[in-house]
Amino acid sequence: xxxxxxxxxxxxxxxxETVKAVDGIDFTVHKNEIxxxxxxxxxxxxxxxxxxxxxxxxxxxxxxxxxxxNSGIAMIFQEPFTALNPVLRVGEQVDEAAPAGETxxxxxxxxxxxxxxxKVKLNDPRRIYDSxxxxxxxxxxxxxxxxxxxxxxxxxxxxxxPTTALDVTIQAEILDLILALKKEFGMSVLFITHDFGIINxxxxxxxxxxxxxxxxxGAKDSVLFSPEEDYTKKLLDAVPRMGARFSTSRGESxxxxxxxxxxxxxxxxxxxxxxxxxxxxxxxxxxxxxSPGRVQAVRxxxxxxxxxxxxxxxxxxxAGKTTLAKLLAGLIKPDTAGNRFQPGAGPSGVKSVxxxxxxxxxxxPYSSLxxxxxxxxxxxxxxxxxxxxxxxxxxxxxxxxxxxxxNLRDGMKYPHQFxxxxxxxxxxxxxxxxxxxxxxxxxxxxxxxxxxxxxILNLLKAVQKELALTYVFISHDLxxxxxxxxxxxxxxxxxxxxxxxIAQIYRSPKHPxxxxxxxxxxxxxxxx
Amino acid sequence: MTxxxxxxxxxxxxxxxxxxxxxxxxFAPYITKYDPTCINIQDxxxxxxxxxxxxxxxxxxxxxxxxxxxSRIALLIGFVAVGLAAAIGVFFGSVxxxxxxxxxxxxxxxxxxxxxxxxxxxxxxxxxxxGPGIFNIMVVIGLTSWMGMARLIRAEILSLKTRDYVxxxxxxxxxxxxxxxxxxxxxxxxxxxxxxxxxxxxxILTEAGLSxxxxxxxxxxxxxxxxxxxxxxxxxxxxxxxxxxxLAILITVLAFNLFGEGLRDxxxxxxx
Numbered sequence: 001x002x003x004x005x006x007x008x009x010x011x012x013x014x015x016x017e018t019v020k021a022v023d024g025i026d027f028t029v030h031k032n033e034i035x036x037x038x039x040x041x042x043x044x045x046x047x048x049x050x051x052x053x054x055x056x057x058x059x060x061x062x063x064x065x066x067x068x069x070n071s072g073i074a075m076i077f078q079e080p081f082t083a084l085n086p087v088l089r090v091g092e093q094v095d096e097a098a099p100a101g102e103t104x105x106x107x108x109x110x111x112x113x114x115x116x117x118x119k120v121k122l123n124d125p126r127r128i129y130d131s132x133x134x135x136x137x138x139x140x141x142x143x144x145x146x147x148x149x150x151x152x153x154x155x156x157x158x159x160x161x162p163t164t165a166l167d168v169t170i171q172a173e174i175l176d177l178i179l180a181l182k183k184e185f186g187m188s189v190l191f192i193t194h195d196f197g198i199i200n201x202x203x204x205x206x207x208x209x210x211x212x213x214x215x216x217x218g219a220k221d222s223v224l225f226s227p228e229e230d231y232t233k234k235l236l237d238a239v240p241r242m243g244a245r246f247s248t249s250r251g252e253s254x255x256x257x258x259x260x261x262x263x264x265x266x267x268x269x270x271x272x273x274x275x276x277x278x279x280x281x282x283x284x285x286x287x288x289x290x291s292p293g294r295v296q297a298v299r300x301x302x303x304x305x306x307x308x309x310x311x312x313x314x315x316x317x318x319a320g321k322t323t324l325a326k327l328l329a330g331l332i333k334p335d336t337a338g339n340r341f342q343p344g345a346g347p348s349g350v351k352s353v354x355x356x357x358x359x360x361x362x363x364x365p366y367s368s369l370x371x372x373x374x375x376x377x378x379x380x381x382x383x384x385x386x387x388x389x390x391x392x393x394x395x396x397x398x399x400x401x402x403x404x405x406x407n408l409r410d411g412m413k414y415p416h417q418f419x420x421x422x423x424x425x426x427x428x429x430x431x432x433x434x435x436x437x438x439x440x441x442x443x444x445x446x447x448x449x450x451x452x453x454x455x456i457l458n459l460l461k462a463v464q465k466e467l468a469l470t471y472v473f474i475s476h477d478l479x480x481x482x483x484x485x486x487x488x489x490x491x492x493x494x495x496x497x498x499x500x501x502i503a504q505i506y507r508s509p510k511h512p513x514x515x516x517x518x519x520x521x522x523x524x525x526x527x528x
Numbered sequence: 529m530t531x532x533x534x535x536x537x538x539x540x541x542x543x544x545x546x547x548x549x550x551x552x553x554x555f556a557p558y559i560t561k562y563d564p565t566c567i568n569i570q571d572x573x574x575x576x577x578x579x580x581x582x583x584x585x586x587x588x589x590x591x592x593x594x595x596x597x598x599s600r601i602a603l604l605i606g607f608v609a610v611g612l613a614a615a616i617g618v619f620f621g622s623v624x625x626x627x628x629x630x631x632x633x634x635x636x637x638x639x640x641x642x643x644x645x646x647x648x649x650x651x652x653x654x655x656x657x658x659g660p661g662i663f664n665i666m667v668v669i670g671l672t673s674w675m676g677m678a679r680l681i682r683a684e685i686l687s688l689k690t691r692d693y694v695x696x697x698x699x700x701x702x703x704x705x706x707x708x709x710x711x712x713x714x715x716x717x718x719x720x721x722x723x724x725x726x727x728x729x730x731x732i733l734t735e736a737g738l739s740x741x742x743x744x745x746x747x748x749x750x751x752x753x754x755x756x757x758x759x760x761x762x763x764x765x766x767x768x769x770x771x772x773x774x775l776a777i778l779i780t781v782l783a784f785n786l787f788g789e790g791l792r793d794x795x796x797x798x799x800x
C-alpha cells in the first residue's frame with residue numbers, strides 16, 4: 001500500500017459560504033498500479049490530489065481526515081507552461097528538484113537531469129537543458145515536468161489531467177511514456193482525468209467521483225463495461241464513441257454522402273464554394289524590423305459547403321482551423337480579396353451568402369460573452385445592431401431562448417451566474433437571434449464536461465433540423481466530428497489534406513496524416 | 529464588488545468625508561451666516577471663538593465661511609477638470625487601442641510628448657498666457673492630465689479587443705463605435721475610475737498650489753490656496769489663518785486617496 005486516504009473532507013470558505021469540495025472519501029493506492037480518478041469538473045478530483053500533496057491553500061480552506069503515505073509523492077499538472085518558471089532555463093529547474101534532505105553537487109545534479117531527460121525521451125537533452133520554457137512545445141514541457149517529478153524518486157505519481165492541453169498525437173506519446181516509466185520504476189500512479197478514453201488506456205482501477213463523493217469504484221473493465229451506478233452509466237452514455245457510425249463490421253452504413261444519381265441536386269445546394277483561399281499573417285519584428293516574419297495559417301483551401309449539411313473540419317491545434325473559421329465568418333480578410341464566397345457553379349447557379357447570414361460560436365463560453373451584459377442583452381445584441389424594433393425583439397428573445405432551453409426568467413442574470421453549458425447555449429442563442437443560414441461552430445463543446453457536451457451536441461442537431469441550418473463544425477475530437485458531420489475536411493499545417501464524405505474518411509482514409517490521426521485517436525477511445 | 533468596497537473601514541471613512549464635503553459645498557449659504565467676501569476691519573485676526581469657530585483673517589472675514597465656500601471651488605475644479613481629462617483620455621486611449629497601427633503610434637507619441645513636460649510648469653505657462661480664473665484652471669488641468677487615463681484604457685482595450693465576444697459582436701454586424709462603447713469601454717473602465725478618484729485629489733492640490741502663488745482663483749473669491757497665501761503674511765500674529773485652510777486641503781486629499789485605494793482593491797480581487 002502506497003497511499004491510504006481515510007474519510008477525507010475538504011471545505012472551502014467562499015463569501016461566507018462553505019463549499020464541500022471533498023465530502024468524506026476513502027481509497028487506497030497499492031504498489032505498482034494506476035488508479036484513475038474520474039469525474040466532471042467540480043467533482044473534487046483536484047482538491048483530493050492537492051490534499052494528498054499538502055498543497056491546499058492555507059487560507060479559507062479546512063481539511064479533515066487521515067492521509068497515510070508510504071513513499072515520496074510527486075505531481076504533474078495539466079498546464080505545464082504555468083508550472084514552469086518562465087525566466088529560468090528548464091534544466092536548472094529540474095536540477096532543483098531533489099528528495100527532501102538530499103544534497104548533491106551542482107555537477108551531479110546536471111548529470112542527473114540530463115539522464116532524466118533521456119529517460120523521458122527528450123531528444124537532444126543538452127539543448128533542452130539550456131532552453132527556456134517558451135521555446136519548448138507543449139509535449140516537451142510536459143516531459144520536462146515528468147522528469148522533474150522523477151527526480152524526486154517518488155513511489156506515487158499524481159497526474160492531474162496531464163494531457164488535456166495537448167493534441168491527440170502528443171497525448172498518446174505522453175500516456176505511453178507514463179506507462180513505460182511506471183513499469184521501469186515500479187511507480188504507482190493516481191491519474192486524474194475526465195476523459196474516458198485515457199482512463200481506458202492507462203488505468204487498472206477506477207474511482208468515479210461526483211460532488212465530492214465516491215460514486216463507484218472497481219476494476220477498469222467492470223466500471224467501464226458493466227457500471228452499476230446510474231451516474232456512471234449516464235457519463236458513459238454521453239461519451240462520443242469512434243466507430244459508432246462507421247464500424248467496418250456493420251457493413252453498409254446508412255450514410256453514403258448523397259444518393260447516387262443525385263449529383264445535380266447536391267451541386268445546386270452548395271452554399272459556399274471556396275477556391276484557393278489563403279491567409280498569411282505577418283509577424284512584426286519591432287520598429288526597425290528588417291523583413292517581417294510570415295506565417296501562412298491557411299494555404300490554398302478549396303471547399304464546398306452544402307446547404308443544410310454539416311461540414312466537419314478536423315485537425316490538431318495550429319492546423320489553421322480557427323483561422324479558416326474566422327475567414328468564413330468574415331472576421332478577417334483573406335490574402336487576395338474577392339475570393340471569399342465564390343458562388344457554386346451549379347446548373348442553376350447559387351447566390352453567394354452575405355456575411356450577415358453567417359454566424360460563429362466560439363470554443364470558450366467564458367470569453368465569448370461580455371461579462372458586464374445581462375443574458376437577454378447578449379442574446380439580443382444582433383437584433384439591436386440591426387435596428388429591429390423593441391416589440392419584435394421581445395418576440396425574438398422568447399423564441400430563441402425557448403429553442404435553446406434557456407429560461408426567460410434568467411434574462412436579467414449576468415454570464416458568471418450561468419454554468420458552462422448554459423453559457424454555450426447563450427452564445428448559440430445570440431447567433432440564432434439574427435436568423436443565420438450558416439453557423440460556424442469553432443470547437444463548441446471542447447471546453448465542456450462530457451455530459452454537457454452530449455447535451456449541446458444534441459441541441460445543435462435539433463436546431464439544425466428545425467431551422468435547416470448549414471453547419472461548419474470545427475473540432476480536434478474525431479469522435480465528436482463523427483457524430484455531427486456529413487462531410488469532413490482534414491486540415492494539417494494550413495492545408496486541407498483530405499476532403500470527403502464522412503463515411504469515406506472514417507472507413508478508408510487516403511492521406512497518411514488522416515490515417516495517423518485516426519489511429520492515435522482510436523487508441524484513446526472506448527470502442528463502440 | 530460593492531460588498532468588498534463597504535467592508536474596508538478606511539474606504540468608508542474616505543467616502544464619508546467626500547460625501548460630507550459635497551454636502552457642505554452645496555449647502556454653504558445655510559451653514560454660515562457670514563458673507564465670505566465681506567470685509568470688516570474691526571474684527572481682523574480674531575481668535576477662534578463660538579462666534580467665529582475658525583477665527584477671522586487679516587481683513588476681518590470669517591475664516592470658517594471662507595473655507596466652506598472655498599470647498600465649492602475646490603470640488604468644482606476637481607470634478608470638472610478630471611471629468612474633462614477622463615473624457616479626453618478615454619476617447620484618445622480607446623481609439624488608439626482599438627485601431628492600433630499608425631493611429632495608435634500618433635496618439636500615444638503625442639501623449640508621451642505631453643508627459644515630458646512637468647505638469648505644473650506646463651499649467652503655469654498656459655495660465656501665464658491665457659490668464660488666471662476658475663474656468664481657465666479647470667480647462668488647463670483637464671487638458672494636461674488626460675495622458676495617464678489614455679494609457680490605462682488603451683492597455684485594457686488592447687487585451688479586451690481580442691476577446692471572443694468582440695469578434696462575435698463584429699460578426700453580428702456591429703460598428704466600431706458600437707463595439708467600443710458597448711463592449712470595450714464598460715469592461716475596461718475600472719482602472720480609469722480609480723485613476724479618476726486619485727486625479728480629483730491631484731487637481732485640488734494643483735488648484736491650491738496655483739492659487740497660493742496667485743495664478744489661480746483670484747481674490748476676493750476664496751480658495752484654500754489663496755486663503756493660505758493671505759494668511760502667510762500674518763501667520764506670526766494668528767496661527768489659525770494657516771492651520772484651518774491647510775487642514776482642509778489635507779483632509780480632502782486624504783479622503784479621495786483613501787477612497788481611490790479602496791476602489792482599486794475592490795476592482796482587483798486577489799490582491800489584498
